[in-house]
Amino acid sequence: MARRKKIYEGKAKILYEGPEPGTIVQYFKDDATAFNAQKKDVIEGKGVLNNRLSEFFMTGLNNIGVPTHFLKRLNMREQLVRSCEIIPLEVIVRNFAAGSLAKRLGLEEGTPLPRPIVEYCYKDDKLGDPLVTEEHIAAFGWASQQDMDDILSLALRVNDYLSGLMYGVGIRLVDFKIEIGRVYDGDFQRLVVADEISPDSCRLWDLQTGQKLDKDVFRRDLGSLTDAYTEVAERLGVMPKQATHISKPKLIN
Incomplete structure (x- = not known):
């Protein structure tokens, strides 16, 4: 299989040429950055969670008539988007x-x-x-x-x-x-x-406790970023709630 051509690599994603003209494959990395990349780390599972959550939000927007570049999810870390x-x-x-x-x-x-x-x-x-x-x-x-x-x-x-x-x-x-x-x-x-x-x-x-469930957890060293993002995904039904703590995200296909 031919090697895909990388178009761009940013702090959190890599863009590759898509399979059809006018499309791009968007790959979500596990890299976490803050303060204009002055603080960096690799958070296992972050890219998988962001891929699934972004799919969920973009699909919802498309469904209510707000146009997005999102076309479909390809796998746990990649999605197909419209070139723009x-x-x-x-x-x-x-x-x-x-x-x-x-x-x-x-x-x-x-x-x-x-x-x-x-x-x-x-x-x-x-x-x-x-x-x-x-x-x-x-x-x-x-x-x-x-x-x-x-x-x-x-x-x-x-x-x-x-x-x-x-x-x-x-x-x-x-x-x-x-x-x-x-x-x-x-x-x-x-x-x-x-x-x-x-x-x-x-x-x-x-809403009740004010607990931060976003990248401020990483910026301010408030705990596990993966746990925070997993909490958001569970509440939205993007992944099932677990009776016990899981070390790696188990997501719904």
């Missing part, structure tokens, strides 16, 4: 004060925000993904005004979906980030949710 042109922005939706927003504005973590706040960061690891405004985005041509209107609409629809889904299993969606891609059908262009949606890209807190 990634807009060089991280789109962040915040429901509660946490992380950099809490630091910037001197807010106590967990403070409810008056409404969801959408922020944009320029995707550039060397610069630390700096916060940018719509003025920057327009001036540098990263996205048109119509794109920005569509991005805002997509981000808020994803927020509504994820917030309700998480609340139903006793989890508070504090904030999350997504990426948006352009898909071309001839001369027609549309925007889709791309990359991944997983505990790597969300802040998730238990």
Whole structure:
């Protein structure tokens, strides 16, 4: 069998050429990074969990009419996605004060925000993904005004979906980030949710205890990252709840 051609390797995923034109195979690694990759580790099972959780979220969004690049899961670590042109922005939706927003504005973590706040960061690891405004985005041509209107609409629809889904299993969606891609059908262009949606890209807190169930567990040395992600997967029904602790994820096919 011919060796697959690697297109790109990032901190958490590897992209390979897909089996058909216009497709990409997205491979989820076990690598965990924080603070712009200043802190690194390999967490056994993390890639498997993120692959399954991202499949679950992306499928749910597709089913309610929010377009994504996700096509299907191929195996425990890989999924087939539609090739798209990634807009060089991280789109962040915040429901509660946490992380950099809490630091910037001197807010106590967990403070409810008056409404969801959408922020944009320029995707550039060397610069630390700096916060940018719509003025920057327009001036540098990263996205048109119509794109920005569509991005805002997509981000808020994803927020509504994820917030309700998480609340139903006793989890508070504090904030999350997504990426948006352009898909071309001839001369027609549309925007889709791309990359991944997983505990790597969300802040998730238990509604009752405030326990963190996201990558802050790794950032702040709060325990086992795999256990936290497994808890999210179990509550959502992505994997069965176990009567006893398991050392490796056992996922539903």
